[in-house]
Amino acid sequence: MSSTALKYAYYPGCVAQGACRELHLSTQALTQALGIELIELKKAACCGSGTFKEDSQLLEDTVNARNIALAEELNLPLLTHCSTCQGVIAHVDDRLKESQQSDPAYLDKVNGFLQKEGCSPYRGSTEVKHLLYALVTDYGYKAIQQKVTKSLSGLKCAAFYGCYLLRARKTMPYDDPFNPQAMENMFEAVGATPVYYRGRTQCCGWPLSSYATEQSFKMAGMHIQDAIATGADCMVTPCPLCHLNLDSRQPEVEKVIGRKLGLPVLHFPQLIALALGVAPKQLGLERHIVSTRPVLEKLGL
Incomplete structure (x- = not known):
């Protein structure tokens, strides 16, 4: 696939900005070397690492619907370099896209919480992709x-x-x-x-x-x-x-x-x-x- 003008909404996640700061640095260095533009989602929240749903599936869905909506505001795919973030956020994205057809009332509930916080609604208009698969499928x-x-x-x-x-x-x-x-x-x-x-x-x-x-x-x-x-x-x-x-x-x-x-x-x-x-x-x-x-x-x- 074409490697020209690739641009992503970059979701660095928590660990890469703390205990594994070198992952954040190397992701920036790699994408710069490849000519890939990253727009960091500085207002994004922790995905929950799979723990939010232990208390509430609605909590996990709402927090990550907001994360995805931040990328949708930019009309860009959400890019992460963390397998855990990829798994959690992409699973939420899949579930909410399904709810658009099977349970729109649930999505309305999620978006209602986002609206109360002054956030853009989740539209299901983008995709969540790990850096590995962005390089494989988008860059080649x-x-x-x-x-x-x-x-x-x-x-x-x-x-x-x-x-x-x-x-x-x-x-x-x-x-x-x-x-x-x-x-x-x-x-x-x-x-x-x-x-x-x-x-x-x-x-x-x-x-x-x-x-x-x-x-x-x-x-x-x-x-x-x-x-x-x-x-x-x-x-x-x-x-x-x-x-x-x-x-x-x-x-x-x-x-x-x-x-x-x-x-x-x-x-x-x-x-x-x-x-x-x-x-x-x-x-x-x-x-x-x-x-x-x-x-x-x-x-x-």
């Missing part, structure tokens, strides 16, 4: 390949998709939710070698971490060990919550499983930006808990 593998100035040849990458990206919605329009290939295809487009392992489409364990910490860390450890067993030089994830459990908590994971791991975990835009010649310093690679130096050394950076 070939166009990405043509932008590569630093091939990642020799680097073995293990994708970790995160469950919200693949299976939060009733349908997955861009990929196979049980055997996705988008990340692996993107690795190949920038010269890296994808490796396949059992846990690449499973949960990282983050949702369990607040009440079943040991089980959460065992899950993360299992996935990291499986990736290491395939010969991976790094894991690459499109979800900052997965990144927190796999990278930030990797030292704690090591204590729980009684084994040293030391596998670097990169955010998806960091990897692609490296291939486009963006300097590692611009991508916040020094912010990771597990050193990314082995990756940079293998690439001669």
Whole structure:
């Protein structure tokens, strides 16, 4: 597809502006290198990370209807770089679009709350798309390949998709939710070698971490060990919550499983930006808990 004049309403999410600030930085650096314009939705609210609906489905729908309406005001697709945000907001978008036909009274109720707050109504006129699939479907593998100035040849990458990206919605329009290939295809487009392992489409364990910490860390450890067993030089994830459990908590994971791991975990835009010649310093690679130096050394950076 054409890679010209791409523009999105950018929903950075909470984690990328806090604990994973490097994701925000690398997304900006990558899109700038590709000539993609991002209009940040600075008035957007947290999507709720799936927790709002535990108390009220109406709360989750109303909060995210407002987020989507902010993008609709700009007549742009809503772009996120968080698998969890993608899963939650896109699921709400699907549900509200269905309600336009099957239960318009419910949508009127949601829009009534928005009106009381002086917000624009949800119209169902746009789409919610993760950065990964925006690059795949809107920009295209070939166009990405043509932008590569630093091939990642020799680097073995293990994708970790995160469950919200693949299976939060009733349908997955861009990929196979049980055997996705988008990340692996993107690795190949920038010269890296994808490796396949059992846990690449499973949960990282983050949702369990607040009440079943040991089980959460065992899950993360299992996935990291499986990736290491395939010969991976790094894991690459499109979800900052997965990144927190796999990278930030990797030292704690090591204590729980009684084994040293030391596998670097990169955010998806960091990897692609490296291939486009963006300097590692611009991508916040020094912010990771597990050193990314082995990756940079293998690439001669």
